[in-house]
Amino acid sequence: MADNIKMRAQLKNGVTEVKVLMSHxxxxxRRKSDxxxxxxxNFIQLVTVYLNQQVVMQAQWGTGISKNPxxxxxxxxxxxxxxxKLEWQDNHGKRGEGEVSVS
Amino acid sequence: xxxRQFLTWTGAFIALAALPIKAWSAVWNTPAFQSSxxxxxxxxxxxxxxxxxxxxxxxxxxxxENGAVVQVQVRSHLAxxxxxxxxVEKNPTALIAQFDFVSGVVPDVxxxxxxxxxxxxxxVIQADGQYFFSKKLVEVMENGCx
Numbered sequence: 001m002a003d004n005i006k007m008r009a010q011l012k013n014g015v016t017e018v019k020v021l022m023s024h025x026x027x028x029x030r031r032k033s034d035x036x037x038x039x040x041x042n043f044i045q046l047v048t049v050y051l052n053q054q055v056v057m058q059a060q061w062g063t064g065i066s067k068n069p070x071x072x073x074x075x076x077x078x079x080x081x082x083x084x085k086l087e088w089q090d091n092h093g094k095r096g097e098g099e100v101s102v103s
Numbered sequence: 104x105x106x107r108q109f110l111t112w113t114g115a116f117i118a119l120a121a122l123p124i125k126a127w128s129a130v131w132n133t134p135a136f137q138s139s140x141x142x143x144x145x146x147x148x149x150x151x152x153x154x155x156x157x158x159x160x161x162x163x164x165x166x167x168e169n170g171a172v173v174q175v176q177v178r179s180h181l182a183x184x185x186x187x188x189x190x191v192e193k194n195p196t197a198l199i200a201q202f203d204f205v206s207g208v209v210p211d212v213x214x215x216x217x218x219x220x221x222x223x224x225x226x227v228i229q230a231d232g233q234y235f236f237s238k239k240l241v242e243v244m245e246n247g248c249x
Contacts, residue, residue, distance in 0.1 A: 015209060028217075030195060045131045049208075057208045062136040064191060064199035066172045066215040073202075074209035 005098025009075075009084050016078040016102050018049075020071045020086055024096075028063040043091055044069060050085040051078055078102050136198050141190055141225065144197040148188055150227055156181060156235035161226050163241050170218040170243040177212055181230035184210035193222035218243045 004023040009016050022044065029041025047059040057073060078084065080102050087097040135147035145153070162176040177187050187210060188201040199216050210228070218224075218241060225238040 028195075051207065054206075056205050057202060058205065059200060059202045060131050060136070061200045062196055062198050064194055064196065064217050066217055070174075070213075070215045072176075072213035074211050075207055076209050077207040 004096045005086060005088075007084070007086065007098045007100035009078070009100045009102045011078065011080055011102050014076075016075040016082075016084075018073050018075060018084055018100070020069075020098065022069045022071075022088060022096065022098075024067070024069060024088070024090065026063065026065055026067045026069060030063075041091060044088045045091050046089045047071070048087045049073070050083075050087075051075060052082055053085075132198075132201070135201075136196060138198065139196055141192040141197045144190060145188075145227060148198070148201065148227070150188075150229075150234045153227055153234040153236040156228070156237060159226055159228055159235060159237035161224065161237050161239050163224050163239050165240075166242045166244065167218060168244050170220070170246045172215050173218050173224075173241060173243075174213065174215050175224060177226040177228075179210040179228045179230065179235075181210075181228055181235060184228055184230045185232075186229045187212060188227040189214070189216065190225045190227065191216065191218055191222050192225065194219045219246050 006021040009018045024044050025042055027039050027042040031039045033039055043063050044061050048055060049057040082102045083099060085097060085099045089095050135144050138144040138147055158180040160178045167173045175189060177189060179187060186201060186203045189199040190197045191199055202212055204210055221242045223238045223240050225236055228235045
């Protein structure tokens with residue numbers, strides 16, 4: 001599942017900047033296909049971030065997050081080599097996850 | 104350490120470790136995300152008496168060429184910031200995202216959002232149990248909700 005998330009975590013001046021790019025269509029359920037059918041909603045609802053297996057942040061997303069979601073956040077207490085994991089779950093229960101070590 | 108004691112401690116540890124994860128295995132706030140009205144969505148998020156604050160720094164473009172991808176950064180300088188919510192008043196559903204900080208996270212997020220038309224983007228911060236907000240108008244050239 002790791003191939004649907006790209007992550008980078010860099011420690012700079014004591015703060016770790018984490019950048020994440022997820023692959024997901026983020027369909028609102030309001031868009032029509034070329035044939036006039038409504039494309040069903042398909043979007044990430046929950047995002048959980050772990051630092052060394054401890055939950056540090058949890059997000060709820062709606063359909064207003066852009067396709068292939070991009071997220072940057074900052075961790076105050078991460079050290080080099082610490083493992084940051086991000087998990088998402090969409091409205092169909094599909095999950096994805098990615099992991100990165102702080103460099 | 105005796106076996107029984109060891110087991111008790113291990114059991115207690117596992118129970119403790121599982122607790123926050125259970126508590127967090129959230130519950131997507133369906134009514135808040137389905138609401139088409141800004142005030143209603145905020146109410147459903149539990150936001151009470153939000154006050155304007157200049158300690159919230161929101162960075163978003165004045166003009167967005169393409170409403171499908173509008174990069175927004177929200178940073179809170181309020182002590183004990185617990186959560187950041189991002190809302191777009193004139194979108195079909197106003198609530199875009201809510202971020203809850205558990206520990207060790209700087210309350211500063213950057214993400215890309217969809218905007219149906221020119222609208223205020225509102226950031227609502229919960230800090231020390233109180234609510235604060237800041238908003239910025241983003242002019243949208245081409246709508247991004249399709």
